[in-house]
Every structure is written in C-alpha cells, then in structure tokens.
Amino acid sequence: MTTAFSPRRLVLVVLTLLFVFAGAPGRPDAAKLPYAPLSIVTAKGTFLFQVEVADTDRSRERGLMFRKSLAADQGMLFDFKASQPVSFWMKNTLIPLDMLFVAADGRIISIAAQARPLSEAPIASGGDVLGVIELRGGRAAEIGARPGDLVRNTIFAP
DSSP states (O other): OOOOOOHHHHHHHHHHHHHHHHTOTTOTTSSOOOEEEEEEEETTEEEEEEEEEEOSHHHHHHTTTTOOOOOTTEEEEEEEEEEEOOEEOOTTOOSOEEEEEEOTTSBEEEEEEEEOTTOOOOEEOSSOEEEEEEEETTHHHHHTOOTTOEEESTTSOO
C-alpha cells in the first residue's frame, strides 16, 4: 500500500527536516563557539567572565541573535583580528545587551549600555577596536565598567 502526501503535508515534512538539519534559530546547538576566559578590571574590582568567541564572519554576523537569556558571568567576545571602526545592531536580538568596544591594548574606548532589542539602529564603536564584548544588559553598570578600564583576554596586548 502506498501513501500519497498532500502538497501541504509534503511542505510540512520538508520544513521540519530543514529545521532539524539546518539548526533552528535559538537552538543551543545551532552554532557551537569556543569559550574563553575574560576579565574586566574596573574601580570596583576584577570581574571574571566566560565568553563565547566569535572570530569568523559567520559567527560575528549571528552574535547573540535569538538568545532568550544570558547569565551574569557570560557574554560574547567579537574578535575582528585587526583594529578597525565597527558598528553593531540589535536585529533579531531578543534581550538588551551592553556592548563594550575594546582597543588592541585592552582598554575600553566606549560602552553602549542597554542596547534595545530588535533595533536596527547602528551602534558605532567611536574609534578603532580589535574586539567587542557583549554582556547582559545592565551588567557593565553593575561592575562599574567605564571607558579606560582594562579587559584581559588573549586577543588583547598585555
């Protein structure tokens, strides 16, 4: 006995397979990135984080899109491999984020606090940066991070 698929059922099967094999937005296994330790030294002390490292065009483009939460001790480090001015946006980003724009020497040059979810407005670095750190919205203020503070990670010069 053969079973005929209706066009609607066939479309549902194909979409389901694409969802399963292509990695659905928001799925934890959609993009596995390496983690690295990172510390931020402020007037309040040294704060330790475990950050996902986005160091390819593809991983930098996806960033923290579709995430529904971010722990206080986690974040993402965008490694641009060379100092340059950069701009970010919050398209498809569901949670507010703090963006710390960091020069090659590890000094924070600017902070975009509480970036608005889903916004397509550009957020500029304000100068040449080697990396950008995204933390849970409000976290930069909690640790007292300010321009001039030091970020320690292997991508930045000591």
